[in-house]
Amino acid sequence: MSGSDINIGGISDYSQDDQTADIIYIAYPVGTDRMEWQDLIEAVSVSLSLHPRDIDITHYAEQSSHLSLSHGTPSDDMLDALSRLTCPVLILPRSRLPGSGKHKIIGKSTGGMDESLVEFGRREQQYRHPDGTNPDSTNLEMSGHTGQTVHQLKRIVIPVDNTNIVSSKAVIIVNKFHSAGIATSLLHVIDTHTRPKIWEGAGHYIEAWREELSAHHRGIPYSTKLDTAVGETSSQVKKRLLSGDLLVILWNRDTGHNRARVLRELLSDKDNAALDIPVLLYPLR
Amino acid sequence: MVRRHFSAGNNFVLAVDRLDAAIFDLDGVITDTASLHEAAWKKLFDYELSSRGMERRFTREDYLQYVDGKSRRDGVKSFLAVVGIDLPEGSPEDSDTIESIWGIAKRKDEYFLEELKTVGPRPYPGTIRLLKRLHAIGMPLGVVSASRNCKRILSSAELINLFQAIVDGEEALSMGLPGKPDPATFLEAARRIGRLPERTMIVEDAIAGVRAGMLGGFGLVVGVDRVGQRDALEKGGAGIVVSDLGLLDLPGNYKNIIKRLTRDRYNIPSIEDRPLPYSQRDAAEDSLNSMNILWRILEEYNNPDGTIVKAPVEQRFNLLGLDKIIQSAWVFTTPGTSGSSKCLEDLLARHSFDTRQASPRAVASWLCIADGVVGTRGAPEEDIYRANTDVFISGFYRRDENGIDQLIELPSWLVPSISDTSFTVDREVEDIRLLDMRNGLLTRLVLSDNDMPVFTARFASLMDPGIEVFIAWNPAMSQSHEAPPHSSYLDESVTMSNLGSSVARAVGDFTVPIESQKSGTGSVNLSRDVTARIASYKYSHSGSPPNKEAVKALLRARSRGITLLLKEQHNAWQDRWEHADIEVSGDPDMTRSIRFAMFHLISTVASSGEAAVGARGISGPAYSGHVFWDSDVFVLPMLAATHPPSARAMLEYRLRRLDAAREAARQSGRLGVRFPWESAHEGTDVTPQSGVDEHGNVVPILTGKLEEHITADVAWAAWQLASWTGRWQFLRGVGMPLIIETARYWASRVEQGRDGHYHISNVIGPDEYHEDVNDNFYTNIMAAWNLRRGAELLARFGHLGLSGRHVANKTGAHKPSGNDSAAYPDSQSSRDMQGNATEEAKSWIEIADSLIDGYDPSTGIYEQFAGYNKLEPLTIADIGDPPLAADLILGRERLQASQIIKQADVMMAYFLVPEELHDELLQDNLDFYLRRTAHGSSLSPGVHAGLLARAGRVDEAVDMLRLACAIDIGDLTGTVGGGLHTANFGAIWQAVVKGFAGINVSRPNDKVLRLDPHIPDSWGTLTINLLWHGKPVRLLCHTDGVEIFCSSPLRVQISNNAPVHLAPPGGRLK
The missing domain is CATH 1.10.150 (DNA polymerase; domain 1)
Incomplete structure (x- = not known):
């Protein structure tokens, strides 16, 4: 072949595989003060280099880029509506976590201050180095707000199922958040759908199985945790969500029978406790 | 001793193609x-x-x-x-x-x-001539002599340089080797030369020496009778007796001999009269193999006006015949990592096994190419930095910081990338990877609209293990044919293990012309070159790293040229398939799956020396490369029936670790040998003592301590080799300890209970869900089988006392009770030994007859272990559809307290030793245990497929066989990325051969090939090729009968209780 040759020994770049559109929808329930979450929205948008657009979850209607959903509608309807969106959707909780007090978002600076802490408030934002000093705000890629309450985005939690498509997308997202200085935790739950048909038990087998699981996510930063659990995925995910987490669900927008199990479970949760955690719904295709 | 070397007048013509080495006595043979x-x-x-x-x-x-x-x-x-x-x-x-x-x-x-x-030494002229001729054709030679002056005599006769190994009286004394008729000195010489005894000729003039050759299981013993003792020599075991070695000739055509020596070292005759329908189909298949694609591409692109060059990529796909190739049952296909491969994906979507969703590491395992010694994982060339392209050497371990041996992962010989070979990978290409199982070739073709195609191929030389070849052909980069071959890169490296072994590697890149050849149309010279890389690996178990040997082998391979190397590869694989291929005419996908299993089994096991066959072979690092019962019980039978030298090499691995097994028995207060559950470099137990469970908790691993059945499994494997090959001299000679010493272990392991019966307590059977159980059915049945076979051998050959003496000399093992009946002292006469042996054999039979087998006459069910029937009576339907991870669903504690089993120990015993069990109870026990089996082991589906077929339940058997095939191709364990399940492949072969064809080799000393086919309607004809007692046999099993092709008379029984027929030589029995 001619042209721009690639040596046989070359390495392909994961980031080249990310073909998601350049916008992110923000979905929020009725009664939610969207601006209350502006800090989170911006942190996620900046990390993923996407521009936010809104979806008002009030009534079902589709208007070009503005999609509204009725809160409390059956989860199937909501899933159906969400499945029409080919872009990431950030689903906001109805309100701040109870007793959350002061929240922080750890963001990325462009001034070589990856380790710096960036605090966002409702109406103002504060920047703080680990040593307590304020950096030059012009180095930051986030618009500021001021306020007394800030949200601390401590961790991104991504359930993974060990399929190629989910793993490769998870690796891309992990790296993006990692670049923004936000820690990520991958969670593989061995449930009825993900457990191997033949499971040979403790010892060499589990060692080999874990090795393959890790290899599947090769490319994630060294500091990223890859946890495993046994049980039902949605309950194991809920169990592990903490205040300050962002749950990222990778889905192929297939709402058919037995698909989108975790999301379905979260949306149909009567108490909606899980939705006290913001969810980033990230399409695989 | 079977005489295979024919006589021409007074002369004998040595069938040197059946010999790998020759060992001579000195006095009276070489010199006067x-x-x-x-x-x-x-x-x-x-x-x-x-x-x-x-x-x-x-x-x-x-x-x-x-x-x-x-x-x-x-x-x-x-x-x-x-x-x-x-x-x-x-x-x-x-x-x-x-x-x-x-x-x-x-x-x-x-x-x-x-x-x-x-x-002076006075060498015999006839001997000198024979030695020089053997030396000239490259046959390794050795000398064994009781004389302490051996080297001095050979030097003074100017013959010493002809020999690779000399074991003289001095060395025998220092090593503690007993003299002839003990075969120890001959075996030591064979070991030094690195050849199997059964492929080695012994030349002796003394009766004691001839006897040693016979006892050592050597392939041919030539007696030299200069003093009129022909009868005594023949009686002692000489296959040929000559008055002078000048009467031994080699076949006339030296080139053929050399070719045979290098091409096929093994004793496998051809079927002269090949059945026609099969040959025609073979020829058709030949035209579809990936080698022909190579020729075709080279030819087409050599012609700028060629139709393929001008066609759009989709049309090129079809013009090249790729659609047909992908559907061939000889080819296993996956997309590459680049491009959309739309045409390919459309085709694969119609496949039974859709390989598109596999993890890259699983693909790398599937496409592993190996030659029995070196395995190279099949990652794409551009993926080499992602650790998918590791290389593994059989038996090359290092000891880690926890004291556990680990198979060493070597860097790929494909790194760094080959010079002058580069190509563009964009998204608009068809990137196709083809594992051509017929030729042992992994090829890749990248087609795009805008550019010339790129073709790569790699293979591990089956004819010359250790030689790896990579070819890349890129027309844009290729040079003119006029350019002389040149070397652009030569690298040497050595990897040392902390266990004293080492691997030397030499790599060279060359630009070479390649000769294009179409089937049946002769060769065509092209004006294009290919870029090639040849790597040579040499392994040394101990001592200096073999750097020079690696470089020499590389240069030898290079001098043969790529075209010849490709042809050799084609020939070597053709030879192996001729006696191994299986075809299901009505189910090409099943045929492909079975061939996939066999391809990897053939690739995994060496044909000489010793073969350490780990749980994942040399296709990946999982299970640390440790050798389990998997290799003996599952892998070995296929090789015994298709390529005995490989099966023999697997047993050689066990034989060379007998001392460690003796020590293990001694340390547990037993006699004989106890083989370790997991074995690696030294043969000591390397089973980890703890592991991590699914919750991340550290849990004890008890298998190393309690899963003792492996000792009987090794014995069973040795018996299998003799049963398939009909070569019982192996068990009478060097293989005897594998039966006798294992039996002796069980005799000291059992305990007599108050009920008067013998019991075996505190073990784990193959069903590892239930640990530390008593009277495990499989363990007891295998122990009983082992004791009976041991008694049989001991009663007949115990007077030789060889194995007993070794015990006494090397370990001094004795019964813990202090009642020492351990061994035969050297000074005992043969008659005394026979007397003791007879007594010991009697006691073994008594134990075997009295070992508890858990049979319940009221139900007709064998109890899996003592107390099993009292456990929670869960069935598998209570928790889901098998296969399933019962331990994850129920949790460890409840699982252990229930009747759910990982795999059925009773069924496992039926699979291996049906002669120990009641045939008529198979159905009931199959039903009972299938309802309780989770198939939580990759070994389980293959075993059950075989038994279901044997029981005539063919539809269920086919489903179970599909499940077994899917374990690797569908990655049902989620661990195929760490390597392929070699034992599952062996189970698939046994399910087809022993289950569907119903071949039964369980009867001791059986001279009749017994089969009882159960063929599903959907299968049409099941064709099986194998070797039975050294004879090539082809079986065509139809739903309504069997056709048998053989090269020499064959006694056959079709279905139980039917009369025995004699199949005519060169023809067929219908």
């Missing part, structure tokens, strides 16, 4: 030192007799009967005992003035040296 020795012995004994006032004189008969072929010490002892002279033994340090056995022996040496100095 026998007359010098005889003269020295006469001088010595005449003096001893006359100095004691005795009239008797030492005669020629005395020489032949009492001292010829024996060590000096044994010769002195033997003759003095005859004449009634009683002297103390003394010690090897005794001087010639001391009146002791050793002192007199030293005196004899001095007499001999005087004779040698005076008369």
Whole structure:
């Protein structure tokens, strides 16, 4: 072949595989003060280099880029509506976590201050180095707000199922958040759908199985945790969500029978406790 | 001893293609030192007799009967005992003035040296000619002699450079090797040469020497009769007796001999009269293999006006015949990592096994190419930095910080990337990877609209293990044919293990012309070159790294050229498939899956030396490369039935670790040998003592301590080799400890209970869900089987006492009770040994008959272990559809308290030793245990497929066989990225051969090929090729009958209780 040759020994770049559109929808329930979450929205948008657009979850209607959903509608309807969106959707909780007090978002600076802490408030934002000093705000890629309450985005939690498509997308997202200085935790739950048909038990087998699981996510930063659990995925995910987490669900927008199990479970949760955690719904295709 | 070497008048023509090495005695065979020795012995004994006032004189008969072929010490002892002279033994340090056995022996040496100095060594001309001719064709030669002056004699005769191994009396003494007729010195010489005894010729003139050759299981023993003792030599075990070695000829065509020596070292004759329908189909398949694609592309692109060059990519796909290739049952296909491969994906979407969703590491395992010694994982060339392209060497371990041996992952020989070979990978290409199983070739084709195609191929030389070849052909980069071949890169490296072994690697890149060849149309020279890389690996178990050998092998391979290397590869694989291929005419996907299994089994196991076959072979690092029962029970039978040298190499691995197994038995207070559950470099147990469970908790691993059935499994494997090949001399000779010593272990392992029966307590069976159980069915049945086979051998050959003596000498093992009945002391006569052996054999039979088997006559069910029936009566339907991870669903504690099993131990016993069980109970037990089996082991589905077929439940059997095939191709364990399940492949083969074809080799010393086919309607005809007692056999099993093709008369029984037929040679029985 001619042209721009690639040596046989070359390495392909994961980031080249990310073909998601350049916008992110923000979905929020009725009664939610969207601006209350502006800090989170911006942190996620900046990390993923996407521009936010809104979806008002009030009534079902589709208007070009503005999609509204009725809160409390059956989860199937909501899933159906969400499945029409080919872009990431950030689903906001109805309100701040109870007793959350002061929240922080750890963001990325462009001034070589990856380790710096960036605090966002409702109406103002504060920047703080680990040593307590304020950096030059012009180095930051986030618009500021001021306020007394800030949200601390401590961790991104991504359930993974060990399929190629989910793993490769998870690796891309992990790296993006990692670049923004936000820690990520991958969670593989061995449930009825993900457990191997033949499971040979403790010892060499589990060692080999874990090795393959890790290899599947090769490319994630060294500091990223890859946890495993046994049980039902949605309950194991809920169990592990903490205040300050962002749950990222990778889905192929297939709402058919037995698909989108975790999301379905979260949306149909009567108490909606899980939705006290913001969810980033990230399409695989 | 079977005579396979034909006679031409007074001469014998040696079938050297069936021999890998030759070992010669010295005195009386190579040199006429026998007359010098005889003269020295006469001088010595005449003096001893006359100095004691005795009239008797030492005669020629005395020489032949009492001292010829024996060590000096044994010769002195033997003759003095005859004449009634009683002297103390003394010690090897005794001087010639001391009146002791050793002192007199030293005196004899001095007499001999005087004779040698005076008369000279006098080599036999006929022997010299034979030695030189064998040397000329590259056959390794060795010398074994009781003489301590062996090297001195060979040097003075200017012959020493002909020999690769010399084991003389000096060395035998220092190593503690017993003299002839014990085969130890011959076996040591074969070990040094690196060839299997059964592929080695022994040349001897002494009766003791001939007997040693026979006892050692050597392939051919040639007796040299210069003194009129032909009958005694033949009786002793000589297959051929000649009066002079000048009467041994080699076949006339030297080139053919050399070709055979390098091409096919193994004793596999061809089917002369090949059945036509099959051959025609073979020819059709040949035109579809990936080698032909290579030729076709090279030809097409050599012609700028060619139709393929001008066609759009989709059309090129079809023009090249790729659609047909992908559907061929000889080809396993996956997309590459680049491009959309839309055409390919459309085709694969119609496949039974859709390989598109596999993890890259699983693909790398699937596409692993190996030659029995070196395995290279099949990652795409551009993926080499992602650790998918590791290389593994069979048996090359390092010890980690926890003291556990790990198979070493070596860097790929494909790194760094090959010079001058680069290509664009964009998204608009068809990137196709084809594993051509017929030719042992992994090829890749990248087609795009805008650019010339790129073709790569790689293979591991089955003919010359250790040689790896990569070819990349890129027309844009290729050079003119006029350019001379050149080398652009040569690299040497050594990897040392902390266990003393090492691997040397040499790599060279070359630009070489390649000859294009179409099937049946002759060759076409092209004006294009290919860029090629050849890597050479050499492994050394100990000692210096074999750097020079690696470079030499590389240069030899390079001098043969890529075209020849490709042809050799084609020939080598053709030879293996000829006696191994299986085809299901009505189900090409099943055929492909079975061939996939067999391809990897053939690739995994070496044909000579020792073969350490780990749980994942050499296709990946999982399970640390440790050798489990998987290899003996599952892998070995396929090789015993298709390529016995590989099966023999697997047993050689066990034989060379007998001492470790003896020590393990001794340490547990038992006799005999206890093989480790997990074995690696030294043969000690390397099972990890703990592991992590699914919750991340550290849990104890008890299998190393309790899963003892492996000791009987190894014995069963040795018996399998003899059963398939009909070569029982292996078990009478060097293989005997694998039966006798294992039986001895069980005899000391059992405990007699108050009920009068024997029991085995505190074990784990194959069902690892239930640990530390008593009277495990499989363990007890296998132990009983082992004891019976041991008793059978001991009763017939116990007078040889070989294995017993080893126990006494090396370990001094004894029963913990203090009632020492351990071994046969050296001084015991043969008759005493036989007496003891008979008694011991009787006791083994008694134990075997009285071992608890858990049979419940009220239900007809064998209980899996004592107390199993009282466990929670869960069935598998209570928790889901098998296969399933019962331990994850129920949790460990509840699982152990339930009747859910990982795999059925009762069924496993039925699979291996049906002769120990009631045939008529198979159905009931199958039903009972299938309802409780989770198939939580990759070994389980294959076993059940075989048993279901044997029971006539063919539809269920096919489903189960599909499940077994999916374990690797569908990655049902989620661990295929760490390597392929070699034992599952063996189980698939056994399910087809022993289950669907119903071949039964369980009867001891059976001379009849027994089969009882159960063929599903959907299968049409099941064709099986194999070797039965050295004879190539082709079976065509139809739903309504069987056709049998064979090259020589074959006694066959089709279905139980049917009469035995004689299939005619060269024809078929229908």
